[in-house]
Amino acid sequence: MYKAAKDRYxxxxxxxxxxxxxKLPQLSLGLWQNFGEEKPFEETKEIILKAFDSGITHFDLAxxxxxxxxxxxxxxxxxxRAELAPYRDQLIISTKAGYGMWEGxxxxxxxxxxxxxxIDQSLKRLNLDYVDIFYHHRPxxxxxxxETMKALADIVQQxxxxxxxxxxxxxxxxxxxxxxxxxxGVEMLMTQPxxxxxxRWVQKEGLADAMVDEGVGIIPFSILSQGLLTDKYxxxxxxxxxxxxxxxxxxxEDNITKELRDKLKKLQGIAKKRKQSLAEMTIAxxxxxxxISSVLIGVSKLSQLESxxxxxxxxxxxxxxxxxxxxxxxx
Numbered sequence: 001m002y003k004a005a006k007d008r009y010x011x012x013x014x015x016x017x018x019x020x021x022x023k024l025p026q027l028s029l030g031l032w033q034n035f036g037e038e039k040p041f042e043e044t045k046e047i048i049l050k051a052f053d054s055g056i057t058h059f060d061l062a063x064x065x066x067x068x069x070x071x072x073x074x075x076x077x078x079x080x081r082a083e084l085a086p087y088r089d090q091l092i093i094s095t096k097a098g099y100g101m102w103e104g105x106x107x108x109x110x111x112x113x114x115x116x117x118x119i120d121q122s123l124k125r126l127n128l129d130y131v132d133i134f135y136h137h138r139p140x141x142x143x144x145x146x147e148t149m150k151a152l153a154d155i156v157q158q159x160x161x162x163x164x165x166x167x168x169x170x171x172x173x174x175x176x177x178x179x180x181x182x183x184x185g186v187e188m189l190m191t192q193p194x195x196x197x198x199x200r201w202v203q204k205e206g207l208a209d210a211m212v213d214e215g216v217g218i219i220p221f222s223i224l225s226q227g228l229l230t231d232k233y234x235x236x237x238x239x240x241x242x243x244x245x246x247x248x249x250x251x252x253e254d255n256i257t258k259e260l261r262d263k264l265k266k267l268q269g270i271a272k273k274r275k276q277s278l279a280e281m282t283i284a285x286x287x288x289x290x291x292i293s294s295v296l297i298g299v300s301k302l303s304q305l306e307s308x309x310x311x312x313x314x315x316x317x318x319x320x321x322x323x324x325x326x327x328x329x330x331x
Contacts, residue, residue, distance in 0.1 A: 012055025019215030036066020098137025110140030134161035195220035217293035
């Protein structure tokens with residue numbers, strides 16, 4: 001019978017999300033890849049339980065996560081029922097809907113039909129009565145924003161989610177969504193954008209400033225740029241890497257340019273002086289950016305989780321380090 005580590009809250013930091021009363025761990029575990037049927041279930045369970053034993057209380061899913069779609073929620077639901085059920089009130093579990101999930105015209109984008117069906121399906125797979133956070137996964141420019149936000153508000157009012165959020169929304173549309181939700185009596189908790197040292201659109205296009213103004217938290221994903229901001233691609237492309245895998249459509253050899261490698265080598269030099277890996281320094285840097293409440297880490301094995309947790313030991317940067325990083329990124 002699983003019993004959580006007694007010291008699990010001693011080393012993790014917890015941050016308030018925007019102007020809400022909710023706190024999230026500095027590091028949250030995203031279950032986008034590697035938590036479906038593509039990985040042995042016992043490995044999945046080992047990583048999730050180790051994360052909770054280390055103070056990670058927030059587990060982030062979506063209806064389409066895992067291969068096949070829905071398998072990450074099903075696996076987490078098994079672990080929830082068998083091991084984590086006694087700790088439900090110590091967990092923050094989030095899921096999303098917005099990408100293609102089932103055949104026909106009703107399993108995609110942002111209609112009320114889709115979102116209402118999806119939350120019910122997710123709760124069944126997760127073995128839960130409610131999720132803590134439910135997101136609309138991507139903007140839908142054909143469905144009226146009022147329809148999508150009304151569905152989110154109703155999901156809260158029906159008790160199927162405690163909070164709602166959005167993902168991948170640009171700044172102006174996010175502001176509109178926040179206003180519409182407020183008109184329905186629901187505050188938006190947070191937004192989940194892709195963001196990294198190599199893709200700082202959140203800062204450059206005003207999303208970070210807008211969310212701070214609105215009191216909404218930010219929890220970025222892809223903070224390591226799908227592995228580019230690690231030591232593995234600096235010299236060559238490993239045969240077992242995502243870049244070498246032809247089935248990974250969002251990453252390929254064209255991404256690994258000489259210019260990128262030069263930047264990575266310089267960033268790695270700063271990381272070594274800090275006695276961190278490039279990935280560890282990148283996570284620490286992301287944590288201190290404006291408006292960030294928590295960051296989503298994705299791992300494929302236990303050793304990666306343990307390495308990511310080391311970030312908590314060294315999250316401070318000198319002004320000189322930050323200036324040097326900015327100069328490298330802007331070059």
